[in-house]
Structure formats: structure tokens, C-alpha cells
Amino acid sequence: MLLPGSGWEPVSGGESATEVFRRDAVYAKCCGPGGVGELQSERDRVEWLAGTAMPGASVLDWLESDEGAALLTSAVPGVAASELPWSEKLVSSLATALRLLHELPVESCPFERPLAEVVAQAEDVVRRGAVNPDFLTDEWRRVEPSDLLARLHAELPEVAAKADLVVCHGDSCLPNFLFDPNTLECTGAIDVGRLGIADRHTDLALVRAQLADEWSADANSFFAAYGLPPDPHRLNFYHLLDPLTWG
Template sequence: MGPVTNAGMLPSGEWEPVEIGESDADVYRRADGAEYAKCADLAGVGELRDERDRIVWLAGTGLPGATVADWIETDAGACLVTTAVPGVAAADLPASAYDRATEQLAGVLRALHDLDPADCPFTRPLTDVVRQAEDVVRRGAVNPDFLNDEWRAERPEDLLARIQADLPRMRESADLVVCHGDACLPNLFVDPETLAPTGLIDLGRLGTADRYTDLALVTTQLRDEWNADPAPFLKAYGHPDADPAKLAFYLLLDPLTWG
């Protein structure tokens, strides 16, 4: 993590900086582990406020996750304090738990996707996401660490061109649900013993979007991080015949949007 710049906005108590997620905000854990705080300067207040609102909304659906404990806004920025989600990230599970965890992860993701999208006040239109990718590529801000070996051999502009060429077809086939938006294994928490889901974290991208936004990330992470066949996950989720072209599209789009 970079220099701690926003510690002055933290609530009273003992806090320690931690490195978590891909956010530019400074993240801290309370010494007793009960709460986390994410602090942003003025430029990041809007994004942090959006994340706060998504946490509040998801908590009202009954799905497991953090709750907002405090919101502090000053002339210098803002600080979002949330309760700690119990359990461990799916990314930290031992290999012996992978088979049992697969069905649980499929279940919580399906429960999220089964929420009525009409009730969700947050949207991530595909055209907006592609514009975000266009901006990242234009600024030369694509992080090569987020690209696989095949993609690193190509120019980001050429990767983006592939996305733009497929965009009309993907818009026509969109299957809109409430998506996490960054459904990778570090953001899905489970009980280490029962493997029951205990919460979804890092909700800054939550909103209605094509379900493949999430399916592409989870299935690839299962393959890359767990060295596991994603087929059992897709079967448990209810999409055993997932469209490989859509999985590939959303998998390529995601790394172009971080930067």
C-alpha cells in the first residue's frame, strides 16, 4: 500500500493500514478486527459514497455482507466505516475445501442474480463500461498485471477493438440481473468450517448488468486460482451450457476497465 494520506479522517480508536482490493482509497482495520475503514480524498468521495449506498442497499435484501457503521465527510475527503465480514475469502480456502465450496459459491451468486433488478437503484450499462475501458486505454493506463500472457502480447488498442466489434451483439443478448461487478474469489467470503457464504465485499461496481459480468470472473478465477474445472460451478449455478463467447467477452473487458 502507498503512503497513508487520509488517516486524519478515521474515527477514534486504534487503526492499522491494510492492503485490500484495487481501490485507490486508503484502507484500515480496527485493532480489534471488528471494523474496516476506507478513506478517500476529495476526488474519490463520489465513488466512496456510491459504494456506501450499495452496501446499505444490499444489506436490506437479506444477503450476507457488511453493514455501514459510520460515514465521515470533511473538506478533505470522506471515510466509510463498515463492519467486518466474518469468515475467510474464498481465495484463501485450502484445496481440500474446493469441491464443497463450489456449490456454496454458486448458490450465493445465484441468490444475488435472482434479486429483482427492478428493485436495484444501481445500473452498469454495458455501453458505459465500454466507455470506461476506452478511457483507460486512451490514457495508456491498462495494468499489464491484469492481462493474461496472450493479451499482453497484443496492444491494448487491439484488445479494445475486439470489444468494440462484439459490443452490438452483446447488447442484444444482454441478460440483466443484479451483479456484483467484481465477483472474484477475494470478494466472496465463507465460513471456513461449513463453507456457508458469510458475505460479499467490495461492492463499488454492484448494479444491474449482464450476468456474464460475474460468471466470467468467477469461472476464470476457479480455473486460475484453484486449478479447478468451472463446469461444476456453472451446473450448480444453473447455467451448465454457458455461452463461451460471452464469457470471453466479459473476461477481456474487465481488465481494461481498471486504471
């Protein structure tokens, strides 16, 4: 194993192919040779985000060999939103944190997630038959993935024409935003491997879905705190697109 010393404890959770370990206040993501490029991209995003107003982790070390690579980062204090009970304060803090991320100057962000590339990723997952049904709604599970993809293709020109580009998290699920459990202030965003310039609805759609899944809550109070009414059409498009990109 690439990790230095001993005492590393495995951490469960997450959807990526990396293995995650923790020792004291340090997290380590490890991958085999095939995942080095992707993990290196995440390292670069963590480094960039650490230089902005958005709180998050810091890169402590990067280890690479023929066995793969390991990214060591500082632990972000706090508790994941998904581990806290729903409250108006927490939802408001989540909205404030996401708005802060979205207001970072796009000209300073060197990372992009062009919609055409994300759709191409979904095409590859569908073509390989690798769509995870656990990520789909009950309605979508009754539809062939190729037909779901066809829906996206039909709506793509209109969605692309309305793109509102900001710095997006790219995987804005509740476990990826941490909060002080006492003040409910956001202490940082983690798992930023998909961070990049994209339509803000990329993130807003995932938050809306997560509020329903985790807390059976509608997103009205979130969008009110976020301060910008969303486009329902784009929310639905990006909600469907995301689960087709994991595979």
C-alpha cells in the same frame, strides 16, 4: 486522518485507490477529495445490499470533510474464498451465493452498470495508456490494448443484443466472497462498489477466470451448481472487458 479515535490498523489488498483500515470488527475505507463520489456510491450499494437476502456488511458511519471521506462498515465474518483450499463444497457454495445475488429482483435495485458505460470506461483507460498488464493474460499482453479494445467493439452489438440483466456484483473475484471455514457456507459479499444491474456474464466470466487463476480448476462444477449454462461468447467478452476498466 478522518478516522475517529486510535487503534486503526492498515489492511493491504484490493485494487481501488482507497486506503483500508480495520479496528476490531469495523472496516474503514478512506479516500481523498477526488474519490468522494465513488466512495459514496459504494456506501449506497452497501446500504442497499444490507436490506436484501444477500449477506454482507452494514454501514456504520460516513465521515466527510475537505480532506476526503471515510466509509465505516461492519466486518463480515468468515474467510475469503481465495484463502481456502479448493473443494467441491466451496465451489458449490460460491455458485449458490452468486445465484442468490443474481436472483434479487432487478426492479428493486437502484443501481445500473450499462454496458455502454463500462465500455466507455475501458476506452478511457486505454486512451490514457493506463491498462495494467498484470491483469491481462499472457496472450493479451502480446497485443496492443487498442487492438484488444477493437475486439470488444467488434463483438459489442451481438453481446448487447443478448444481455441477460440481473443484479451483479461487478467484481466477483474470490477475495470478495467470504465463507465459514468449517461449514463452507457463504457469510457475505464485500467490496460492492461496482454492484448494479448488468449481464450475469459480467460476474460469471470473472469467477471462471478466478477458478483457473487461484485453483487451476475448470468451471464445470461451478456452472453445474449455478444451474444455468453460460454463453461462452459472452464469457470471453466480459473476461476481456474487465481488465481494461481498471486504470
